[in-house]
Amino acid sequence: MNWLRELLLPEQATAYAGKVDDLFLFIFYISAFFFFLVTALIVFFVWRYRRRAPNERTPKITHNFKLEVVWTVIPLIIVIVIFFWGFHGYMDATVPPRDALEIRVTGKRWVWQFEYPNGTRTLNELRVPLGKPVTLIMTSDDVIHSFYVPSFRIKADLLPDRYTKLWFTPEKEGTHVLFCAEYCGTGHSVMEGKIHVLSESKYRDWLERGDETTQAMPLPELGALLYQSRGCATCHSLDGRRGQGPSFKGIFGLTHRMADGKDALVDENYLRESILQPQARIVEGYQPIMPTFQGLLTEREIQALIEFIKAQK
Amino acid sequence: MTGEPMSSTHGDYLHEPKGWRSWLFTLDHKRIGVLYFWSTLAAFVLGGILAMLIRMELLTPKSDLLPADTYNKVFTLHGAIMIFLFIIPAIPAAFGNFVLPLMLGAKDVAFPRLNLASYYLYVAGTLILLGGILGGGIDTGWTFYTPYSSTTGGTVSLMVFGVFVLGFSSIFTGINFIATIHKLRAPGMNWFRLPLFAWGTYATAIIQVMATPVLGITLLLLIMERVFRIGIFDPKLGGDPVLFQHFFWFYSHPAVYIMILPGMAIISEVIPVFSRKTIFGYKAIAYSSLAIALISFLVWGHHMFISGQSQLASAVFSFLTFLVAIPSGIKIWNWLATMYKGSIKLDAPMIYAIMFLALFAIGGLTGLFLGALSTDVHLTDTYFVVAHFHYVMMGGTFIAYLAGVHYWWPKIFGRMYSEKMSRMAGALVFIGFNLTFLSQFLMGSRGMPRRYASYVQDFQPMHVLSTVGSWILALGLFLILGYLLVSLRKKPDAPANPWGAATLEWETPSPPPHHNFDRTPVPTHGPYDYDREPALV
Numbered sequence: 001m002n003w004l005r006e007l008l009l010p011e012q013a014t015a016y017a018g019k020v021d022d023l024f025l026f027i028f029y030i031s032a033f034f035f036f037l038v039t040a041l042i043v044f045f046v047w048r049y050r051r052r053a054p055n056e057r058t059p060k061i062t063h064n065f066k067l068e069v070v071w072t073v074i075p076l077i078i079v080i081v082i083f084f085w086g087f088h089g090y091m092d093a094t095v096p097p098r099d100a101l102e103i104r105v106t107g108k109r110w111v112w113q114f115e116y117p118n119g120t121r122t123l124n125e126l127r128v129p130l131g132k133p134v135t136l137i138m139t140s141d142d143v144i145h146s147f148y149v150p151s152f153r154i155k156a157d158l159l160p161d162r163y164t165k166l167w168f169t170p171e172k173e174g175t176h177v178l179f180c181a182e183y184c185g186t187g188h189s190v191m192e193g194k195i196h197v198l199s200e201s202k203y204r205d206w207l208e209r210g211d212e213t214t215q216a217m218p219l220p221e222l223g224a225l226l227y228q229s230r231g232c233a234t235c236h237s238l239d240g241r242r243g244q245g246p247s248f249k250g251i252f253g254l255t256h257r258m259a260d261g262k263d264a265l266v267d268e269n270y271l272r273e274s275i276l277q278p279q280a281r282i283v284e285g286y287q288p289i290m291p292t293f294q295g296l297l298t299e300r301e302i303q304a305l306i307e308f309i310k311a312q313k
Numbered sequence: 314m315t316g317e318p319m320s321s322t323h324g325d326y327l328h329e330p331k332g333w334r335s336w337l338f339t340l341d342h343k344r345i346g347v348l349y350f351w352s353t354l355a356a357f358v359l360g361g362i363l364a365m366l367i368r369m370e371l372l373t374p375k376s377d378l379l380p381a382d383t384y385n386k387v388f389t390l391h392g393a394i395m396i397f398l399f400i401i402p403a404i405p406a407a408f409g410n411f412v413l414p415l416m417l418g419a420k421d422v423a424f425p426r427l428n429l430a431s432y433y434l435y436v437a438g439t440l441i442l443l444g445g446i447l448g449g450g451i452d453t454g455w456t457f458y459t460p461y462s463s464t465t466g467g468t469v470s471l472m473v474f475g476v477f478v479l480g481f482s483s484i485f486t487g488i489n490f491i492a493t494i495h496k497l498r499a500p501g502m503n504w505f506r507l508p509l510f511a512w513g514t515y516a517t518a519i520i521q522v523m524a525t526p527v528l529g530i531t532l533l534l535l536i537m538e539r540v541f542r543i544g545i546f547d548p549k550l551g552g553d554p555v556l557f558q559h560f561f562w563f564y565s566h567p568a569v570y571i572m573i574l575p576g577m578a579i580i581s582e583v584i585p586v587f588s589r590k591t592i593f594g595y596k597a598i599a600y601s602s603l604a605i606a607l608i609s610f611l612v613w614g615h616h617m618f619i620s621g622q623s624q625l626a627s628a629v630f631s632f633l634t635f636l637v638a639i640p641s642g643i644k645i646w647n648w649l650a651t652m653y654k655g656s657i658k659l660d661a662p663m664i665y666a667i668m669f670l671a672l673f674a675i676g677g678l679t680g681l682f683l684g685a686l687s688t689d690v691h692l693t694d695t696y697f698v699v700a701h702f703h704y705v706m707m708g709g710t711f712i713a714y715l716a717g718v719h720y721w722w723p724k725i726f727g728r729m730y731s732e733k734m735s736r737m738a739g740a741l742v743f744i745g746f747n748l749t750f751l752s753q754f755l756m757g758s759r760g761m762p763r764r765y766a767s768y769v770q771d772f773q774p775m776h777v778l779s780t781v782g783s784w785i786l787a788l789g790l791f792l793i794l795g796y797l798l799v800s801l802r803k804k805p806d807a808p809a810n811p812w813g814a815a816t817l818e819w820e821t822p823s824p825p826p827h828h829n830f831d832r833t834p835v836p837t838h839g840p841y842d843y844d845r846e847p848a849l850v
Contacts, residue, residue, distance in 0.1 A: 010760045020687050024758070027685065031678035038645065038674045042667055045652040046659065051589070056656035058590040060844040064650075068597055071646040072639060079635035082685050087628050089687025094624050143461040144554060146619065146694060150760025153691040157620050159555065160460060161548035164621045177769070181694040181762045183454050184461065186381050189765035 004028075013151040013172040013197070016092060020153040023085050030078060093154060096167035100133035107138070107145035107158040108291050110187030111231035112178065120207060121296055123230045124193040126178070128170055129203035135167040141291065146182035149195060157182055170197040186244055187234040194229075219300075223308025226301055235290070238312055245290060246283055248312040257284045271306045325727065325824040340425035341827060345432050346411030347725065352435065353407055356398035358794075361787065363391035368749075368783040371776045376767040384766035385452035386467075392455030393472070397479050398439055400710055401568065404575035405521075406435070406486050408717050409514045411725055413490060415818035415825065416508045418499025418834040423492035431485035434478055442475030454764060456565070459546035459557040463538045470536045477532045480525045483571075487521030490514050499817070501835050508816045508840040509598055513578020516602040520567045520574075520609065528564035531557065555620055562613035570609040572706060574602055576713030577644055580666050583716050584648050585841040586814040587663035588655030592841045594647040601640035608637040618689050627686060634684040641677055645670060660812065661735035665716035668743055672708025676701060679754065697757025700750045708746060715742070715793070722797065723807030727824040730800040734792065741789030748782025816840045 005021055008028070012018050103126070104115040114122045128134050138147060140158040147166055148155040156166045170176075178193035198206065214222055227233055235244035246256075254266050259282040264270055273280055275297070278290035297305070326343045336344060366387055370378045379387060410428065414421055422428050445451060448468035453461055462469055494507070494515050534545045535557070544550025546557040585592045592598065614622060614630030648670060657663070679701045682688045692698065723729055756775040761768060768776070810819040815838065821830050 008758050020691055024688050027681050035674055035678060039671055041649050042670060046657055049655050049657050051656045051658040056589060058655050058843055060591050061593060062591055063594045068594060072643060075642050076639055079638055082681060083632050083635050086685030086687045155619050155690050159621055179762045183764040189767045
């Protein structure tokens with residue numbers, strides 16, 4: 001019944017996903033059986049016992065002890081089986097192995113921030129080695145978020161001032177989508193990340209040298225990439241539409257009125273400050289909600305973003 | 314329709330006494346029921362229009378029709394209106410008020426003034442809640458999760474206070490029904506001669522009285538945190554956000570049964586009447602309502618398997634959740650067994666009762682996926698959950714509500730509606746509902762998270778199906794509203810007992826006189842005795 005699994009469930013990228021799917025399909029078959037039993041009985045009774053005369057008398061059947069025991073005990077046994085099966089899977093999912101690679105995750109409106117053991121930090125893009133268990137130690141900077149990877153069948157909330165854990169062993173190379181599953185406001189539906197599963201050697205190379213493809217990229221092009229991957233797009237539009245933050249369209253060279261009443265010219269230094277210390281000056285009419293990117297972007301990446309913003313005429 | 318049409322212009326409760334004051338200050342349980350009926354219906358129409366807006370926005374993957382912030386406010390309002398202004402009060406406060414005293418052979422509820430007070434609290438709570446929209450609305454979701462709700466802008470405190478007031482309305486209704494069922498039964502109406510609607514209302518009232526205060530306190534704490542910055546839930550102030558979820562679901566899970574038990578209670582009335590057969594397993598149905606009411610207090614943690622609560626707690630909550638499934642299952646088998654060897658007639662109320670059985674079965678069975686720990690982790694906070702609770706709340710409670718509307722309409726308003734139109738509308742509702750929400754199961758199990766204003770391209774075909782389904786569903790519902798309103802202006806008048814039912818409310822004229830019964834009825838038979846000569850028709 002592989003087609004059914006493929007119809008109902010997303011791609012399986014961990015062995016654990018397979019176990020969850022087995023239980024899912026077991027419950028599905030049980031449910032389908034009982035649903036068809038109930039509907040078949042309804043249809044049969046409605047047809048077989050349709051009213052033929054207006055004042056028909058019917059037998060007085062008040063109860064049937066044996067039947068009532070049967071339809072209490074059989075479902076009870078079935079749900080207890082389902083309970084233990086689900087519990088077993090849940091224990092697998094909540095107890096990480098000791099030798100797992102530990103990565104720190106911080107959720108903030110509306111970006112995912114990752115920190116690797118060697119100090120490398122990324123935004124919205126998590127790279128992990130194929131076949132190695134990974135433990136995520138997660139917290140939130142503001143409200144509750146939830147780390148959800150459908151193809152891994154895992155999900156856990158991120159809470160402010162507290163750590164929660166999640167672990168998985170990726171078994172399929174490629175890119176898997178990461179959603180925020182706990183409602184967190186304006187950018188909730190675009191708080192998306194990507195999990196790249198790389199071969200062990202590629203992962204090591206990346207960790208040591210960073211991403212080579214971006215090294216040779218011209219600045220505005222790299223900026224366009226960062227605009228998407230670092231979550232700028234959530235709040236700053238390119239078409240002039242007002243978002244949570246000002247649009248980038250034609251912003252360079254403008255003079256902005258600030259919340260404190262002063263004016264500021266949007267130039268390279270202003271943009272740099274806005275990226276690294278967004279709370280320093282707030283444009284009038286906007287909320288001070290932008291997270292700081294201090295330590296999250298390399299010097300070249302900051303320049304790339306500035307060049308990208310400059311190019312938005 | 315056979316039998317003698319009752320003249321509906323003399324002395325019935327709708328026409329005597331006259332004047333708008335006599336309605337606004339009425340202490341008659343029937344009039345209060347009718348006031349509740351129209352008020353909750355208006356709330357449903359408003360909530361429904363918001364639902365249509367949500368579906369329109371989701372027709373395309375981008376957030377284009379509504380900006381994300383507006384979308385968030387719209388789904389928050391849709392949830393809050395449907396839950397607090399419609400589903401919770403609709404069946405108990407409208408039908409319970411109208412029918413319960415009649416079923417018991419009583420002249421009114423135990424505390425008529427408290428009853429009117431409950432209605433005005435409902436109105437006040439509604440005005441406060443909706444007044445919050447004028448102040449900009451809120452974007453917290455109807456669940457008000459902290460620390461989002463304690464830090465976001467908007468009129469959160471005001472709207473939460475509205476819900477607090479509505480809670481008291483619900484508690485007053487509950488107290489009234491408990492006292493009424495204990496004290497005002499007609500002579501000879503012992504506990505096991507009570508119609509099952511009374512049992513269901515009784516179980517509901519217990520939950521209303523016991524659980525609602527917890528919600529009230531929780532919401533007050535939230536207001537205190539927002540207004541006085543007292544740290545209770547917000548970690549920045551030293552609070553615990555998960556504590557809010559525990560408090561909230563301690564009310565809101567039992568509240569799910571405040572919503573479904575009255576629906577089940579209607580089904581327990583309709584199926585025997587239209588099968589002309591004694592209800593099967595009267596005691597099993599009555600006791601399973603009480604069992605549900607009690608166990609429902611012990612399962613709240615199943616909303617929080619991924620919230621960071623302890624694994625042990627999750628396991629215990631999962632186990633108890635499966636236990637509460639059993640009494641609901643028992644009811645379905647009992648209703649089916651009632652139809653066995655019956656004399657089944659597919660009038661509108663029965664069509665909806667059968668629809669209820671099928672849709673509630675889907676709602677209940679999909680609950681198994683969410684009760685099991687490992688599958689819930691994948692499915693929670695996705696459209697699978699959205700579809701599941703719409704099957705239970707709309708496919709279950711709302712369809713049962715429609716069964717009740719069609720069943721008691723002749724009694725309440727003294728008019729029959731078009732049978733042909735009711736079938737057509739029923740078919741549209743059934744098709745539209747399934748199209749809208751079956752597709753949501755599929756996108757949910759494939760990983761579409763809920764409360765998303767925009768989404769990834771892959772999910773679009775299912776969203777389109779769902780939106781088209783919502784149009785068909787809306788068409789069916791407007792058709793129902795149309796022919797019901799037409800029936801108010803058009804004959805035929807309804808006879809006292811158009812369905813040949815055996816409960817007491819059918820032994821008085823339609824619509825009933827102000828004082829309900831000319832003389833206190835003495836039940837000489839059980840509420841479902843169809844083995845004797847047919848009741849007065």
